[in-house]
Amino acid sequence: MSRILITGSNGQVGxxxxxxxxMLGECICLNRQQLDLANTAQIxxxxxxxxxxxxxxxAAYTAVDKAESEAELAHRxxxxxxxxxxxxxxxxxxLLLHYSTDxxxxxxxxxxxxxxxxxxxxSVYGLSKWQGEQAIRACGANHIILxxxxxxxxxxxxxxxxIMRLARERDxxxxxxxxxxxxxxxxxxxDVxxxxxxxxxxxxxxxxxxTYHLASSGNTSWHGYSELLLALAERYGVALQLKPENLHDIPSSAYPTPAKRPSNSRLNCSKIEQNFGLTMPTWQSGVEQVFQQIFNS
Structure with a gap:
């Protein structure tokens, strides 16, 4: 039976x-207290x-904006x-299975x-993740990067x-x-x-x-994503202060952040679908499932 060690077990993916x-083996699930990746010597x-x-x-440093002022920690x-x-x-x-980013x-x-x-x-975050990918490849280990x-x-x-918190607080x-x-x-x-x-x-x-790309099928904007959340709130009877007509779309230039975000984060997933016999579900279905878990349980 395989022994599978999972880092960052308290994170979203972990x-x-x-x-x-x-079901695939003995899972050793380590949180930040048990394995702190900032302490490289411990690994x-x-x-x-x-x-x-x-x-x-x-496990990763994912505070995208904070990374701009904590570059050393992000790279560590x-x-x-x-x-x-x-x-x-x-x-x-x-085998090392590692996760990266758009x-x-x-x-x-x-x-x-x-x-x-x-x-x-x-951004510092994007560069640190890219250099992490390159470091893995350079080691010659059996690896899969998603x-x-x-x-x-x-x-x-x-x-x-x-968004749901803000929609409850703001009009x-x-x-x-x-x-x-x-x-x-x-x-x-x-699951993939x-x-x-x-x-x-x-x-x-x-x-x-x-290296493979792994994302839901289809695409949307952050505003379009928010529109779906308001529609789901109405469908499942989640009371909000924010009305759909008061959800306004703005350009990213009107919302400056310390770290620059990619304007296009769409990932082509045909390679992972072909190599592993998969079909990526739609982003809408995935968001609805998560919404139901949180608000309709």
Whole structure:
């Protein structure tokens, strides 16, 4: 039976991985207190202690704006820590499954991004995640990197919960309408991860290794995402102060942030669908499932 070590088990994706990977082996679920990725020197000793067959690393520094003023910490967690895991994985001939982000791209492409498109991160966060990817590749470990976008889940903090909180508190709200992507449930990411790991366990086929894009199908703006949330609130009887006509679309230039966001975060998922026999569900269905978990349980 495989020993699967999961980092960041209290995060959005880590929480769901505890469920999805439970049937595939003995899961060792470590939170930040048990494995602090900011303490890079600790990583090898923790891995030595548990001797996992598979390392799954959803843990990351994800405070995108704060990273602009905490660059050293962001790089320690997003670059140095994955490098340490990859070095251990290479020495022990085990698989490292790691998660990355749409922020490795600049967002200027017209179409959706493919895995081999040129990267050009525009923020400290994006650069730290890109350098983490590169560090993993350089180690020569068996690895799979899953780039995802706009993660949403019932557990943890995310855009859905923020908008619903604001919609209860305010009677007017401005939301950016010129950044495009696909809200992707943490549960979907975890379920696809389980599917990938199961195939790896069965075949150890190195053709499965590499970088993949993983996101819900379709796309929307943050404003369009918010419109769906207000519609779901009406459908499920969740009382809000904000009325749909008072949800206003604005350009990103009207909402400046310390870190620049990609205007186009669309990820082409045809590679992961073809290689693993999958079909990505729509972003709307995923958001509704998360909404039901939070507000209709």
């Amino acid at each position: 929480f769901e991985l505890q469920r999805s990977l439970a 090898a000793s923790v891995l030595d202690h548990y001797q996992p067959d598979i390392i799954v690393n959803p 967690i997003n670059t140095a820590a994955p490098a340490a895991m990859a070095e251990w994985a290479a020495r022990h001939h085990v 922020y490795v791209f600049d967002g200027n492409k017209v179409d959706s991004y493919k895995e081999d498109d040129a990267t050009n991160p525009q 780039r995802t976008s706009w993660v949403v889940g019932a557990h943890g903090n995310n855009f859905l919960k923020t 007017s709200l401005n939301v950016v309408a010129d950044q495009i992507g696909a809200p992707t449930p943490a549960a979907l990411i975890a 991860s389980a599917h990938i790991i199961k195939q790896w366990q069965a075949s150890q086929d190195k053709k499965l290794l590499g």
